[in-house]
Amino acid sequence: MKDTIQLTSLEPSKNLSPFIESFWMIENPSDEDEELSTFPDGGIDLYFFHSAEYPLHISLVGLETSAKVGTMPSHSILLGARLKILAAEYLLDMPVADILNDRITLDNGFAGINPDDLQCFNTFCEKLSLYFSSQLTAPIDPRKKIMSELIYRSKGAVTVTKIAKSANWSSRQINRYFNKWLGLALKSYCDILRFRNSFDSLKMGELFPKEGFNDQSHYIKLIKKYSHLTPKQLAQDENDRFVQLYSQD
Structure with a gap:
């Protein structure tokens, strides 16, 4: 930084x-x-x-x-x-x-x-x-609480089907909620979380995280999609300008 x-x-x-x-x-x-x-x-x-x-x-x-x-x-x-x-x-x-x-x-x-x-x-x-x-004047809908907890606990590495089953809420209703309140589908949101949570690995110079991705090609594709850089370019951060790489716990 x-x-x-x-x-x-x-x-x-x-x-x-x-x-x-x-x-x-x-x-x-x-x-x-x-x-x-x-x-x-x-x-x-x-x-x-x-x-x-x-x-x-x-x-x-x-x-x-x-x-x-x-x-x-x-x-x-x-x-x-x-x-x-x-x-x-x-x-x-x-x-x-x-x-x-x-x-x-x-x-x-x-x-x-x-x-x-x-x-x-x-x-x-x-x-x-x-x-x-x-x-906070209204209690959280139990379905939404379960959905949110699963998404953040898994750091986005969870399927819509698993969330729907765990929350007893249909995939269609979940995606309707995401599109209404947030403006994108649940899968897209989870992809962004997986991208963001790969920063810890990049900070340590690891060009492929141990969790969250099945193969390296998929990981590289996701990194390029959201950063327009390769994992190697992102990890090098030659100008110390990528503020979020330094804002993770």
Whole structure:
């Protein structure tokens, strides 16, 4: 990771863990803008951005299916929450299907977050956690809970048929749920998770993960699909610009 970019993350409380993967913060305290590349990772991201030009800009980013290149401006800070699939229904109460590979700007004041809250990561996490906890007014549908747990526990290496059988929910209904709330089919989402969870192997220089793929050719094809690079190119990361390779636990 570039020395100028600072990355911090924090796990959510137990009651929010079915809906939130992590809270995170990226800072660029240097005098130079930094280029960062991001890849599909299966997360719905809530962004809170602060810079000299923008004291507070809030946006919601839907699921992404392709790699993107962006810029982290000098002396800027980006805080956020990476949301899981059930968050759209239970925390946001809105589908994110229409912002697949896109984003929307949210009103300042969302969740009661103000520019001062962005100066302390712990304060930001606590305030956002309290807000989201207050949104949990309905119990989770048991079928959706089982579905979500299987997807994340397997890191995407699970079939639609197995999920349907375990959750007692038809494959057709599951895919209807995914397309309505998230904007893509369950299999596509699981492929993105498998891609994302291969980063640990790549960080260690392993060009084929021990789990999640039946053969190397399939793995290489999936890596190229979501990063436009080969596993070797991704692992080398010569410019230290692939921020997600350094944001895994």
